[in-house]
Amino acid sequence: MRYLTQKLVFFVVCLWAALTINFILPRMLPGNPALAMFAKFQGQLNPNALHALELEFGFSHQPMYLQYLTYLKNMVTLHWGLSYTYYPTPVTTIIAHSLPWTIGLVGIATLIAVLVGTTLGIYIAWRRGGFLDGTLPVTTMFLQAMPYFWTGTILLFLFAFVWHWFPLGHAYSTTVTPGWNGAFVRSVLGHAILPGITIFLGSVSGWIVGMRNNMIFTLGEDYVVFAEAKGVSPWRLMTSYAARNALLPQVTSFALAMGLIVSGSILTEEVFSYPGIGFQLTNGVLSQDLPLIQSAFLIIAVAVLVVNLIVDVLYVRLDPRVRTGGGVQ
Amino acid sequence: MAESTMVSPDSAPVAPGVSPGGTKRSPVKRVWGIMFSNGKSAVGTCLFLFFVLIAIFAPLIAPYSPHYTLFIPNLAPSSAHLFGTTAQGQDVFSQFVWGTRTTLMVGVGAGLLATALSLLIGVTGGYQGGWVDTILNFLSNIFLVLPGLALLILIESYVHQSTPFFNGVIIGLTGWAWGARVFRAQTMSLAQRDFVMAARLSGASSLRVMITEIMPNMTSVIASNIMYACLAAILAESGLAFLGLENVTSVSWGTMLYWASQGDALLTGAWYWFVPPGLGIALVGLSLVLMNYAIDQLTNPRLRELPKKRRGRHE
Numbered sequence: 001m002r003y004l005t006q007k008l009v010f011f012v013v014c015l016w017a018a019l020t021i022n023f024i025l026p027r028m029l030p031g032n033p034a035l036a037m038f039a040k041f042q043g044q045l046n047p048n049a050l051h052a053l054e055l056e057f058g059f060s061h062q063p064m065y066l067q068y069l070t071y072l073k074n075m076v077t078l079h080w081g082l083s084y085t086y087y088p089t090p091v092t093t094i095i096a097h098s099l100p101w102t103i104g105l106v107g108i109a110t111l112i113a114v115l116v117g118t119t120l121g122i123y124i125a126w127r128r129g130g131f132l133d134g135t136l137p138v139t140t141m142f143l144q145a146m147p148y149f150w151t152g153t154i155l156l157f158l159f160a161f162v163w164h165w166f167p168l169g170h171a172y173s174t175t176v177t178p179g180w181n182g183a184f185v186r187s188v189l190g191h192a193i194l195p196g197i198t199i200f201l202g203s204v205s206g207w208i209v210g211m212r213n214n215m216i217f218t219l220g221e222d223y224v225v226f227a228e229a230k231g232v233s234p235w236r237l238m239t240s241y242a243a244r245n246a247l248l249p250q251v252t253s254f255a256l257a258m259g260l261i262v263s264g265s266i267l268t269e270e271v272f273s274y275p276g277i278g279f280q281l282t283n284g285v286l287s288q289d290l291p292l293i294q295s296a297f298l299i300i301a302v303a304v305l306v307v308n309l310i311v312d313v314l315y316v317r318l319d320p321r322v323r324t325g326g327g328v329q
Numbered sequence: 330m331a332e333s334t335m336v337s338p339d340s341a342p343v344a345p346g347v348s349p350g351g352t353k354r355s356p357v358k359r360v361w362g363i364m365f366s367n368g369k370s371a372v373g374t375c376l377f378l379f380f381v382l383i384a385i386f387a388p389l390i391a392p393y394s395p396h397y398t399l400f401i402p403n404l405a406p407s408s409a410h411l412f413g414t415t416a417q418g419q420d421v422f423s424q425f426v427w428g429t430r431t432t433l434m435v436g437v438g439a440g441l442l443a444t445a446l447s448l449l450i451g452v453t454g455g456y457q458g459g460w461v462d463t464i465l466n467f468l469s470n471i472f473l474v475l476p477g478l479a480l481l482i483l484i485e486s487y488v489h490q491s492t493p494f495f496n497g498v499i500i501g502l503t504g505w506a507w508g509a510r511v512f513r514a515q516t517m518s519l520a521q522r523d524f525v526m527a528a529r530l531s532g533a534s535s536l537r538v539m540i541t542e543i544m545p546n547m548t549s550v551i552a553s554n555i556m557y558a559c560l561a562a563i564l565a566e567s568g569l570a571f572l573g574l575e576n577v578t579s580v581s582w583g584t585m586l587y588w589a590s591q592g593d594a595l596l597t598g599a600w601y602w603f604v605p606p607g608l609g610i611a612l613v614g615l616s617l618v619l620m621n622y623a624i625d626q627l628t629n630p631r632l633r634e635l636p637k638k639r640r641g642r643h644e
Contacts, residue, residue, distance in 0.1 A: 010470065017471050021480070025487055138369065138619070145614025147564055149571050150586065150607030157595055157603075168595075256473065256507075263478030267568050271590075281479065282572050285486040293486050300479045308474050 007312040011305055018301035022294045023071050027064075075298070081291035085283075091295040094280060099299065101171050102276030105192055106265040109199035117204040118250055121211025122243045125219065137212065140205035148264040152198040152271035159194060166194050169273035195272045202264050203257070210253050214246035221245075248319060255311040258304045266300075363623050373619025380613050384430040391423040395580040406601050413601040416592035424585055425605045431581035433613070435497040435566045440559030442501030447508025447554060452539050454509070455516030466513065472506035477561075478568060485574040493579050496569055500562045508554045515547045553624045556617045567610050582606035 062070070074080070080091040124133040143151070160168045167173065172187040218224060219242050227241050266278030273279065277296050284292035364374045383390060393400075397419065404414040412421035454465035484499055485491060491499075519525060520543065528542045544551070569575055570583025573591075577584060589595075589603035 010467075013467070014471050014474055018475060021475075021483070025483060141618045142611060142615045145560065145564075145618060146611040147567055147571070147607060149568065150603070150610065153586070153590070153595065153603055153607065157598075157600060161595055161598065259474065259476040262476040263565075263568070266478055266482070267571065270572060278479075281482055285482055286573065288486075290486075293483060297479050297483045300476050304474055304476050 003316065004313065007309060011309045014305050015302065018298060018305075019072060019075055022075075022298060023068060026290065026294075080295045080298075083292045084289045085287045085292070086289075091291045094292060095277065095295055095299055098275055098277045098280050098296075101274060102265065102269070102278065103303075105195055105269075105274065105276060106199060106261060108192075109196040110203060110261050112196075113200045113204045114207050114250075114254065116200075117207025118211045118247070120204075121208045122215055122238065122246070124208070125212040125215030125246075126238050126242075128216065128219075133212075137205070137209050140208055143201045144203075144205035146202070147267070148198055148202045149267040149271050151201055152195065152268050155194050155198060156271065167191050171275050191272075191274075195268050195274050198268045198271070199261070199265055202268075203261055206253070206257060206260075207250065211246060211250055214249050215242055218242040218246045251311060251314065251318060255308045258307045262300055262304055363627065364620060366623055367626070369619045370621075370623030373616045373622070376612060376616035377620060380429055380433060380609070380616070383426055384433045387426050387430045391420075391426040393420040393423040395419065395424040395427040396578075397423075403597060403599060412605050413599065415588060415602055416594070416597070416599070417588070421585075421602055421605060424580055425582075425609065427580045428582045428585055428606060429609060431493050431579060432563060432567065432583070432610070435493045435500075435581070436559050436563030436613070439497040439501040439504065439562035439566065440555055442498070443504040443558040443562065444508055444551065444555045446501065446505035447512055447558075448544070448551065450505065451509035451512025452516045452543060455513035456520055456535065456539050456543065458517075462513075465509070469506045469509040469513070472503065473510065477503060478565060481565060481569060482572070482574065485569060491574070492576050493566065493570075493581055496566050496575055497562070500565045504558060504561055504565070508558060511550060511554060512547065515550055516543055519543050519546055549624050549627045553621055556621045556624070560614050560617045563610060563613060567606075582609050 078092055080095075082088050083091050083094055086094060120132075120136060124130070124136055127133060156168060159165045167190060169191075171191050172178065172184060173191070176183045176187045178184055224237065224241050227237055232241065262278075265276070266281060268274070269276045269278040270282050277299055280292060281296035281300070283289070284296055363370075365371045398417050400410065400414045400418045400420060402414055402416050402418040404410055406413045410420050410422060412425060414420055415424070450465050450469060454462040454469075480503055481499060484503075485496075488495065516539075525538060525542050528538050533541075566575070567581070567583030567586065570579075570581055571586045571590070573587050575581065575584055575587075577587060583606075585606040586603055589599070589606075592599075592602070594600075594602040
């Protein structure tokens with residue numbers, strides 16, 4: 001229980017840190033787009049209209065701490081402001097439309113990468129020194145060193161431009177009507193395959209190499225040697241003895257990798273013009289849409305924090321040492 | 330990502346400057362020996378040195394100025410333009426060569442800055458313990474979970490057309506958390522050792538113990554961290570530049586890819602425009618990962634390549 005409380009406190013503090021970064025940065029760095037916009041209107045609009053506009057965009061000349069408190073209140077109550085580019089659409093609406101695309105694409109691609117990578121890692125550690133063990137880590141490391149946006153570009157070039165197997169971008173074709181119909185679902189899947197492969201290729205290496213190294217550790221443990229000597233079947237030895245215990249660090253890695261996965265998906269969405277959160281974030285930056293930038297960053301941070309919290313909660317279930325409060329530093 | 334550098338707390342400290350035979354060798358020769366101790370890291374080192382040479386001798390290698398725009402646009406590769414020309418009429422090969430310099434300098438610089446910060450925060454926290462450690466560790470954990478690229482994009486959105494140098498600085502300032510965590514764990518384990526205790530009892534200050542006793546004993550962990558930090562920095566910088574968040578007149582591999590995407594290289598089939606810079610990033614990244622193999626095997630004896638006779642024990 002104490003463990004979970006600790007994790008919850010950490011979650012809240014991180015959330016607060018993300019919110020505060022969002023509050024401080026525009027006030028600390030030069031080139032605040034909103035101030036620039038108001039400066040442009042100065043003298044053109046009458047002071048009352050200007051004031052109304054400032055109120056609408058949530059700008060005030062109150063003391064800093066009052067602004068901060070109002071800001072925190074607005075954030076918590078989901079009053080995230082109006083987008084400049086899609087004015088007068090509330091930013092929350094844009095986020096709500098983009099989030100499912102990102103979660104669907106990144107979530108599924110990551111899940112497949114974790115499953116495939118972990119399985120391959122178990123296998124090559126078991127057949128250590130074999131052909132795959134010699135080639136697979138290096139091949140996938142090369143893939144990992146490739147920037148996501150470049151992998152995406154190459155895939156687009158080959159499979160969409162040269163061979164016309166897949167569409168060039170976006171989440172679904174404009175000729176189909178969104179909804180639960182076959183044509184739409186097929187279109188969505190067709191559009192998701194290339195970006196999905198990009199994310200898969202970029203992240204699978206970490207899972208393979210990580211699992212291989214964990215497996216090599218557990219395979220060297222005394223209980224595995226003992227089980228082997230006792231005559232436990234190779235399959236059982238590999239899965240129940242070695243792999244099962246090697247999986248735990250992978251769970252930790254998953255939480256830590258979230259940040260990287262998200263970074264990669266921002267770039268992937270940009271390459272494929274995939275209408276997810278990352279695409280909105282980069283669009284917001286290019287069109288100087290401050291509320292959109294802030295909200296996109298916030299929602300990405302919250303997503304990563306929530307995954308971390310879920311992993312922490314899962315850990316209680318997976319690692320008995322955490323439950324009993326012993327043996328963990 | 331799953332880090333391959335795991336350090337068991339009971340791994341023996343490697344005395345610096347002493348080879349297994351007990352004889353002292355010059356540090357350069359030692360490093361050389363380690364990097365060429367196995368095939369993978371030898372290939373990695375050669376690849377990395379190759380790009381370093383390109384970066385150093387860029388003015389001699391590049392046939393034209395990377396900014397010169399008066400060539401015929403969209404030329405396919407030929408002997409006059411090895412990698413063809415851009416839609417703006419620039420020589421892609423010259424841009425690639427000069428871009429090597431920018432990308433390597435920013436990447437390595439940011440990687441070193443991040444590692445220096447990690448050392449400062451991780452070693453201090455791990456050695457001092459108490460509330461100093463609690464605060465520093467909490468800070469690292471926060472930076473560890475905040476999504477890096479999103480944070481960088483957020484910062485960039487307020488700084489318009491930032492230079493590669495500025496990008497390197499913010500990448501370094503935001504990318505230290507993972508290293509700090511590794512160094513902290515390493516320091517905590519080293520701080521318990523007898524030789525550290527001996528140094529403390531002989532009256533050495535904390536700073537002196539950290540610098541002369543603890544850090545030299547985690548050289549391989551530091552080296553490994555530098556490589557991963559450089560790789561992450563190169564990927565982050567080129568990502569930012571690709572999104573158009575770096576001064577678009579700068580010549581780096583990322584900006585080249587930005588212009589290739591703006592100039593519809595994809596739709597005109599100009600593969601020679603976007604393949605070289607991306608391949609460059611991937612090869613430099615690969616060289617760093619391969620070089621890390623040698624270090625991994627130093628730090629982590631269990632990952633050492635098995636002698637031939639022991640192979641296939643489980644088959």
